[in-house]
Amino acid sequence: MVNVLTPRSPERAPDPLPGAPAGHGRRRGRHRETVVAYLFLAPALLFFAVFLLLPLGFALLLSVSRWTGFDLGAIEPVGPDNFAALLADGSTFLVPVLTNTLLFALGTVALALTGSVVVATCVDRLRFQGLWRTLYFLPIVTTVVAVGNVWKYMYEPGGLANGVLNALGLGSVAFLQDPDTALPSVVVVQAWASLGSAILVLTAGLKSIPASYHEAAALDGAGPGTVFRRITLPLLRPSLLFVCVTQFLTGLQSFALITVMTRGGPGDATNVAALEMYRLAFDHGDWGTASAAAFVLFAVVLVVTLAQLRVFRRAGEDA
């Protein structure tokens, strides 16, 4: 197929027809190229319209309506009532659901980022780096249901985690059943499961740091700690920003792991926004409140992401 978008070189451009104005021909050609370009873009634009703009508009409509999820003709406008219900005194959406969501995301980012920096730095100095990266990447390709269930069994009163504690002479801990330990326990699993992708990004970032910087620092007498703090970490900032933003977004929207491990319990101890929205919509047929909750979460995600970008930009990283 001829690539009609490729600009023709002047010497190969055909002469305008005798008698036809040259400018008009060029305009027609450019117009045709624009049309063809839009035709090529059409599938992608259609995809976005159908799977992004349409649901977004529908969710916006539902957030100010009452709808039970069955009959499209029964959507009843209620104004800001759904938002008011979410933010009303006594509503569990802000506390504990939204606070759990933020704590879950923050905890996951903190653990995964720290762990992945340590592991990526170690892997960068080892032989068989591909093997190590593959091993750490395995949780990513494992289904969340399997990961959640295996960890759930490990956390059980007679499970591996309590077995280790008992072997050390310590008493058992009801990891997932004690409201004080349930959320941190799930955070650990989410961080463990997302370690692989973070390590992959960070090892690529480490590889892009020229070895000459480390050599020059070593010649100047800088120790490993100073080199890591003054050279490696600052030059790793773009990768850290990417990992930080993507992990945080994933954490804020997390749903599957919590569903498998705790279903939001005990009580509301591990209930997060995505799970609450799912329940409101699919279990209780309250699509209006669920959509309003989605927009509140969207606002939170937007604010947090902008704040992250601003912090990193201030620190010298132009995202």
Add this chain to the structure above:
Amino acid sequence: MTPSRRHFALALPSALLAAGCAAPHRGTGRPGDPIVLTLLSHYASGTLHQALKGPVDEWNATHDRVKVRTKAVEFTDLLTTFMVRQAAGQGADILHPYCLWNGQLVRAGVLRPAPPEHAERIRRDYGAAAVGAVTVDGTVYGYPTEAQTYALYYNRRLLREAGIAGPPATWPELEDAAYRTTRRDRYGNPLVQGFGLSANDDATTVGQTLALLHAAGGRFVTPDGRSTAIDAPAGRAVLALEHRLVTRGASAPAVNVYQAFPSGRVAMVVGAGWWTGSLRPLMGGDYRDVGVAPVPVPAPGARPATLATGFMLGVNTASRHPREAWEFLRWLNADRVTARNGTAATRMSMLQVSAGSLTARADDMRALLGTGADPNLRPFLDALDYAVPEPNGPGAARAKTLLRKNIEALWTGRSSVEEALRTTRRQVDQEVSRPW
């Protein structure tokens, strides 16, 4: 591109789009073009799938004008599938919902009221709990199918080893048996729970609590379904009982009771009748240690009561052939046929018994279970006479979830009995009084 190719390239997507968007042909009922009714249920696999297939095949073989096609999804996907298909204009003619959802489905205009002759037959032939479960605001919406009542499962061996002769009949006996059968290792890990409390999901967590609540003469919501009634002496007594069992170590909600009981690590647990069908193959020879007794009552001589839940078969308001759909439901649920052992019962009753379950037609159940059936089913059958139906108003599912959260908060020490009752009342009242 040649013209024929261009035409083909245009025609293919158009044809696919038209095929995807078009409603399936449901027939006219004329000779050679039978009406096709769709039935959407959760009988997706195992014995229930096979059990439903039998009568549907029989109907299709004996009826030329109307055929029935079943569609099945897992129970966890059933309500979502109802919603999605209904919104897409592809709702099934016959629906098989969990009765807890009935208020929600009626409010959404999905369920069609039963015609008077069917409603009359349902009120006449089924127990009060089953009729209550399929009734919303005084209107009957379908035929009750499987009926679940709650009773006390106990492990004979564990009770015997603790020197207890039989199952407890009262709460003091229950507590005593629970403490005597409990065993833990030196690190506090439960080896045997005296009384299992399930924190598995809404159904099991709330089900066992409501069974005990009804046994104490209490109710979760008022009869009109507009406010909660659990914040009363009976509710206080039930939550206090569960709280004592947890704090004194006889119950460990951390352990999955549905795994621990079959492996002989739970002495007693309140559960629904369907579990017998699962326990028997799971436990093999050890199933002989399992006994079932009515839910204990607070004091000797108190009137027995428990919780009843269930499913029903109803007709979609969007069905184009409601008369035919009700006719099929009558044939399946009301017409009596003779079973192999010579007893007469409805096809639905035979279907449920063959799958190890029950219907709310006590006469059918007694005839079909006869003398050779699992004796553990008998207490569930007897409970049909005195069980209280689960609330099924528009906010019932949400109210159930809110109650579960407050029960779990109590078990985990996050709230006291009084706080749990107060919070439940405030949250549930707000939910059930919403103007839908």
